[in-house]
Amino acid sequence: xxxxxxxxxxxxxxxxxxxxxxxxxxxxxxxxxxxxxxxxxxxxxxxxxxxxxxxxxxxxxxxxxxxxxxxxxxxxxxxxxxxxxxxxxxxxxxxxxxxxxxxxxxxxxxxxxxxxxxxx
Numbered sequence: 001x002x003x004x005x006x007x008x009x010x011x012x013x014x015x016x017x018x019x020x021x022x023x024x025x026x027x028x029x030x031x032x033x034x035x036x037x038x039x040x041x042x043x044x045x046x047x048x049x050x051x052x053x054x055x056x057x058x059x060x061x062x063x064x065x066x067x068x069x070x071x072x073x074x075x076x077x078x079x080x081x082x083x084x085x086x087x088x089x090x091x092x093x094x095x096x097x098x099x100x101x102x103x104x105x106x107x108x109x110x111x112x113x114x115x116x117x118x119x120x
Contacts, residue, residue, distance in 0.1 A: 006054065006056075007052075007054060010052060010054040010101050011028065011029070011038055011039070011052050013101070013106070014038075014039065014050070014052045014099045014101065014106065015028065015039060017099070017106055017108075018039065018041065018050070018099070018108075021108070022043070023041045023042065023043055023048070024041050024042040025039060025040075025041040026040050026041050026042065027039070027040040027041075027082075028040075030078065030082060032078060032081050032082075032085075033081075034074065034077040034078045034080075034081050035074040035075070035077060035078045036078065037049050037050070037051070037075055037078045037079065037082070038050055038051055038052040039052065039099075040082060043095070043110075045092075045093060046093050046094065046095045047083070047088055047092050047093070047094045047095070048094070048095045048096075048097050049075055049078070049079045049082075049094065049095070049096050049097070050097050050098070050099055051067050051071070051075060051096070051097070051098050051099070051112070052098075052099050052101070053066045053067060053098060053099070053100050053101070054100075054101040054102075055100075055101070055102050055103075056103060067098050067112065067113070069116070072096070072113045072116050073116045075096060076096070076115055076116045076117075076118075077118065079094060079096070079115075080118070094115070095110065095111055096111070096112055096113050096114070096115070097109060097110050097111065097112050098112035098113075
């Protein structure tokens, strides 16, 4: 099975997990010129941008470690665009979470990173 197919399966597994935790999923694989966010949903009043990472083994480190600063910046740019597109003003609290899947262990890391402002 190729890695793209495995990734899609893991994202579906994570969606089911998040739904069972009360997350209201709005988008999956939201793409725009700025990049892509795996899952967007609401956790109560928070608009949450979820990055899903999967590792089948520990050879490349843990799944959570795979969301570096460059990826965080890209997710924040996508979040800016999504919020503008959907009229989510400054009064809508946002959060950036990572859902790490190591083998079959799912770990939800809330507030995994903070908003990274665009540098001009």
